Amino acid sequence: MIRLQDVEKSFRSQAGVTPVLRVPAFQVAAGEHVALIGASGSGKTTLLNLLSGLDRADSGVVEVAGQDLTRLSESERDRFRAQAVGYMFQSFHLLDGFSAVENVELGESFAGRKVDRGQAERLLASLELGHRLDYKPSELSIGQQARVALARALAGSPQLILADEPTGALDGSTAETILTLLLARARELGATLVVATHDPAVAAHFDRTVAVEELNELAPAAGQEASA
Numbered sequence: 001m002i003r004l005q006d007v008e009k010s011f012r013s014q015a016g017v018t019p020v021l022r023v024p025a026f027q028v029a030a031g032e033h034v035a036l037i038g039a040s041g042s043g044k045t046t047l048l049n050l051l052s053g054l055d056r057a058d059s060g061v062v063e064v065a066g067q068d069l070t071r072l073s074e075s076e077r078d079r080f081r082a083q084a085v086g087y088m089f090q091s092f093h094l095l096d097g098f099s100a101v102e103n104v105e106l107g108e109s110f111a112g113r114k115v116d117r118g119q120a121e122r123l124l125a126s127l128e129l130g131h132r133l134d135y136k137p138s139e140l141s142i143g144q145q146a147r148v149a150l151a152r153a154l155a156g157s158p159q160l161i162l163a164d165e166p167t168g169a170l171d172g173s174t175a176e177t178i179l180t181l182l183l184a185r186a187r188e189l190g191a192t193l194v195v196a197t198h199d200p201a202v203a204a205h206f207d208r209t210v211a212v213e214e215l216n217e218l219a220p221a222a223g224q225e226a227s228a
Contacts, residue, residue: 001028001029001030001031001032001064001065001159001160001192002026002027002028002051002063002064002160002192002194003026003027003061003063004023004025004026004027004050004060004061004062004063005024005025005060005061005063006023006024006025006059006060006061007021007022007023007026007050007057007059007060007061007062008021008022008023008057008058008059008060009021009022009046009050009055009057009058010058019218020043020046020218021043021046021047021050021057021216021218022216022217022218023047023060023215023216023217024217026210026215028192028194029192030159030192031190031191031192032192032193032207032208033183033186033187033192033193033195033206033207033208034193034194034195034206034208034209034210035195035196035197035202035203035205035206035208035209035210036048036194036195036196036197036210036212036215037196037197037198037199037200037202037203037209037210037211037212038196038198038211038212038213038216038219039198039213040198041219041220042212042213042216042219042220043212043216043218043219044164044165044196044197044198044212045090045164045196047196047212047215047216048087048162048164048194048196050062050069051064051069051085051160051162051194052081052085052087052162053069053072053077053078053080053081053085054077054081054087056069056070056072056074056077057069057070064080064084064085064160065084065159065160067080082156083156084158084159084160085158085159085160085161085162086107086152086153086154086155086156086158086160086161086162086191087153087161087162087163087164088149088150088152088153088161088162088163088164088166088182089149089164090164090165090166090168090169092137092145092146092148092149093149094137094145094148094149094152095137096136096137096138097136098136099133099134099135099136100124100129100132100133100134100135100136100137100140100144100148100151101117101120101121101124101133101134103137103148103151103152104120104123104124104148104151104152104155105117105120105155106152107120107151107152107153107154107155107156108120108155108156119155120151120155121133123151123154123155124147124148124151127147127150127151127181128147129144129147129148129151132144142169142170142174143170143171143174143177143178146166146167146169146170146174146178147178147181150166150178150181150182150185154185154189157189158189158191159191159192160191160192160193160194161182161185161186161189161191161192161193161194162194162195162196163182163193163194163195163196164196165196165197165198166178166179166182166195166197167179167197167199167202168197168198168199175202179202179205182195183205196212
């Protein structure tokens with residue numbers, strides 16, 4: 001499902017070029033659920049963005065579901081992501097002017113599917129939000145916003161689900177609920193799941209845990225600050 005080989009990624013700014021990721025090799029089997037664990041700045045989000053096609057590696061192979069994303073144009077990567085990838089962002093990225101169900105409908109639209117309000121409502125109901133369909137994000141608790149973000153990521157029945165610190169802003173019991181729902185829905189879809197986290201308690205729910213500091217040769221040593 002996922003194969004990375006000799007992948008490198010740098011970011012450019014007025015200050016110059018900053019290398020942030022160098023991954024000699026990394027593989028995830030289809031249907032596998034993997035936790036990427038590492039401190040802030042270790043490259044977790046950068047890696048997820050490469051797997052989703054939001055960013056493109058400077059060199060190497062980033063193969064997802066048979067597609068080498070380094071060989072695709074931006075528009076081709078956008079199309080691939082819409083059809084094959086569900087991404088639950090750390091800050092959720094819900095649209096404030098849209099209701100919960102409308103945010104999920106956007107997920108259906110991004111996947112190239114005909115918008116089906118009934119399906120969006122059923123998905124939210126399965127995440128215990130059937131009574132909050134018409135509420136806007138500002139009217140929802142953080143835990144409820146997380147469920148909407150999860151529903152949107154699942155709306156297109158993706159082959160690959162990515163989640164960046166999905167429990168980072170949640171209290172203990174809410175975090176446990178969201179994580180349980182995420183794992184359960186991934187199993188129902190038969191989807192590959194990759195979750196980035198700094199929390200060993202989250203990683204403990206996964207059969208396989210990968211330390212990003214070992215995966216990424218450019219990850220800073222413990223105690224060093226970075227922004228990747």
